[in-house]
Amino acid sequence: MQVRILGCSGGIGQNVRTSSYLIDDDILLDAGTGVGDLPLHEMLKIRHIFITHSHMDHVATIPLLVDTLFSDIKQPVIVHALKETIAALKTHIFNWIVWPDFTELPNKEAPVLKFEEMKTGDVFELDGRSVEMIEVNHIVPAVAYAVKTDRAVFAYSGDTTTNDTLWQVLNRFPRLDFMVVESGFANHDIELAHLARHYCPSLLAEDLTKLRHKPKLGISHLKPGEEKLIMDECRAAFGHDWDLQQLSSGDVFQL
DSSP states (O other), rough: OOEEEEOOOOSSSBBOOEEEEEETTTTEEEOOOGGGSSSHHTTTTOOOOESSOOOOHHTHHHHHHHTTTTTTTTEEEEEEHHHHHHHHHHHHSSSSSOOOTTTSSTTTOOSEOOOEETTTOOEEEEEEEEEEEEEOOSSSSEEEEEEEEESSEEEEOOOOOOOOOOHHHHHSOOOOOOOEEOSSOOOOHHHHHHHTTOOOHHHHHHHTTTTTOOOOOEEEEETTTTTHHHHHHHHEEEEEEETTEEEOOOOOOEE
């Protein structure tokens, strides 16, 4: 399994993109602005998009992607998400006002975009890989995902803060090789982190004590301009026994 970081920031800027992670060449976990850096021939390989929640930095590229590829898509792009997330996308984006409803184009019988509802605990199987949806704690209904093969396990927290559900599920796995987990704010913004339901380094350090595995950790969703501070605080809070990395767009991990 290959994990390619297309975007991992809490904002945008030069060479800075929002949450999007490409698994092999056909699965996206979230569809933030990082998807836009892919060449067209790689975009065409994307068949499934698993969305963690409805916030713009995680879904912004979905409407642009299906519009860009409209004439070339032979099979629909399938978006997997919670019922609440799908409802938000249909109501606020694919509504013929903000964007055309591509679940009806070129026609309802053979659209280029389909939504498939998942519930927490559901597992989607695809070509030797399984994608499990896991409940997390965010300001809107949100989930994490674990992607498993017979050789490796990768977990992606999406946006969350202090919770038990994510760690309980991950602890059931016999192994956990790599995890992308967010720390959206520095410790001086802990009250804002509580309000927005994001981690800061001190909150994340507390929750990591619930995890029985010691995977390689990629820290995501860092607030632009405070990346170094947040990473320094993570290293100080986590201790020396974690393999910790600040993620960047373009990073590739082979598991």
